[in-house]
Amino acid sequence: MKTQVVGISDMKVSNKPEEVLITYSLGSCLGVVIYDPVARVAGLLHSMLPLSKIDPQKAKASPFMFVDTGIPLLFKEAYNLGAEKKNIIVKAAGCSSLLDEKGFFKIGERNFTVLRKLLWKNNILIDKQDIGGNHSRTVSVSINNGRVTVKTGGKEHEL
Amino acid sequence: MSFKKEILENIKALPTMSTTTSKIVTLLGSKDIDMNKIIQLIQFDPAITTNVLKLVNSSYFGLQKQVTSIKQAVVLLGLNQVHRIVIAVSFSPLMNNKIDGYDMPSGALWEHSVATAVASETIAKMIKFPDNDMVFTAALLHDVGKIALSTFVDEYYNRIEEDVQNSNESFEVVEKKILGIDHAEAGAVILKNWGIPQNLFMPVLWHHDPDACTIDDAQKLVDIVHLADSLCMAGGMGVGRDGLQYRPSENVVKRLKFKAIMLESIMSQTMTGIENLKEIFEI
Numbered sequence: 152m153k154t155q156v157v158g159i160s161d162m163k164v165s166n167k168p169e170e171v172l173i174t175y176s177l178g179s180c181l182g183v184v185i186y187d188p189v190a191r192v193a194g195l196l197h198s199m200l201p202l203s204k205i206d207p208q209k210a211k212a213s214p215f216m217f218v219d220t221g222i223p224l225l226f227k228e229a230y231n232l233g234a235e236k237k238n239i240i241v242k243a244a245g246c247s248s249l250l251d252e253k254g255f256f257k258i259g260e261r262n263f264t265v266l267r268k269l270l271w272k273n274n275i276l277i278d279k280q281d282i283g284g285n286h287s288r289t290v291s292v293s294i295n296n297g298r299v300t301v302k303t304g305g306k307e308h309e310l
Numbered sequence: 311m312s313f314k315k316e317i318l319e320n321i322k323a324l325p326t327m328s329t330t331t332s333k334i335v336t337l338l339g340s341k342d343i344d345m346n347k348i349i350q351l352i353q354f355d356p357a358i359t360t361n362v363l364k365l366v367n368s369s370y371f372g373l374q375k376q377v378t379s380i381k382q383a384v385v386l387l388g389l390n391q392v393h394r395i396v397i398a399v400s401f402s403p404l405m406n407n408k409i410d411g412y413d414m415p416s417g418a419l420w421e422h423s424v425a426t427a428v429a430s431e432t433i434a435k436m437i438k439f440p441d442n443d444m445v446f447t448a449a450l451l452h453d454v455g456k457i458a459l460s461t462f463v464d465e466y467y468n469r470i471e472e473d474v475q476n477s478n479e480s481f482e483v484v485e486k487k488i489l490g491i492d493h494a495e496a497g498a499v500i501l502k503n504w505g506i507p508q509n510l511f512m513p514v515l516w517h518h519d520p521d522a523c524t525i526d527d528a529q530k531l532v533d534i535v536h537l538a539d540s541l542c543m544a545g546g547m548g549v550g551r552d553g554l555q556y557r558p559s560e561n562v563v564k565r566l567k568f569k570a571i572m573l574e575s576i577m578s579q580t581m582t583g584i585e586n587l588k589e590i591f592e593i
Binding site: 250251 | 570582
């Protein structure tokens with residue numbers, strides 16, 4: 152089994168059955184896994200901020216930093232490897248927050264809102280999600296069977 | 311039951327900072343920086359000189375000719391850059407270690423510290439805060455107390471975790487409740503023992519409770535480090551199992567007159583800053 156690490160503001164796609172895509176330390180960042188079980192293609196995106204308009208230049212150099220520029224590229228790259236929209240399963244994790252009752256640091260919540268809007272516009276539903284809370288998450292997907300696991304505070308569960 | 315006494319004993323056993331580093335940090339924290347004095351100090355410490363020159367001559371800086379003296383390095387790179395290199399060389403060995411209590415693999419605490427330092431500099435620039443060198447060092451050292459608390463957090467983690475879940479209190483509040491001291495206070499004690507001046511350890515002491523800061527002169531620096539730390543934790547930069555279980559201060563945001571959209575901009579600029587520093591800081 153070969154592990155490919157997806158960093159912060161990064162994305163990877165793969166169709167190699169022996170590979171696992173993994174991303175660490177999702178705090179308020181959003182992790183999105185897409186998987187086509189027919190083509191056996193998976194993609195994993197780790198975006199930090201909701202909208203690219205705050206820094207368009209940065210978005211050009213590093214499109215995966217933002218949800219609105221990262222999501223279209225995630226799908227595009229998966230299509231390039233043979234995935235088809237009709238088969239794609241979407242899972243989302245992350246978007247936690249500090250103990251911020253006044254909601255000033257609600258970057259996580261905004262990340263998730265932008266994802267939902269984008270998917271809704273494109274008639275795509277989220278199959279499973281593990282969103283919110285105050286923990287950091289590690290997310291991985293196996294290309295072979297599309298199994299997605301989320302690890303939080305030493306405990307792992309399947310999504 | 312409090313473990314404060316044992317933790318303070320632990321702190322005494324931590325490696326001490328070299329006299330050179332302590333003097334450089336103190337000099338850089340003063341209002342009028344005497345460049346010649348700093349160059350002299352570095353030159354008298356062969357270990358720091360060797361490591362600084364090694365980094366200065368690395369491909370990262372892409373300098374045309376071989377740099378053979380600290381003076382030459384300061385002329386070519388500027389004092390600010392050399393200062394960062396000296397700080398990195400001095401503190402990374404201690405802060406690169408694995409921190410078991412917080413479930414941080416080796417490199418994670420260092421990554422979080424560098425990210426917070428870069429975010430603090432970004433905020434300082436935005437609000438035109440003048441003491442940039444101080445901002446970088448204070449932010450870099452803000453979580454150093456986690457090193458001293460690690461074994462105790464590890465041993466009593468179940469109790470801490472249970473209390474955090476039930477009380478919904480900030481992690482450092484529960485640390486203090488169960489261990490008798492939190493990582494912020496422990497960090498300030500470490501820096502005090504190292505002979506680091508008060509204006510640098512105040513932000514470490516109050517980084518989770520900036521509204522309790524009792525020294526007006528230190529308030530702005532405390533606020534900057536608090537905000538930077540909160541953003542870097544939220545962004546998942548070098549986060550342990552204490553996760554995002556910290557309560558940010560609403561008053562800091564008000565005092566600094568920040569809007570939500572500016573916070574996102576700081577995060578984006580911090581990522582760029584980290585990319586630029588990656589090679590020097592080995593993160």
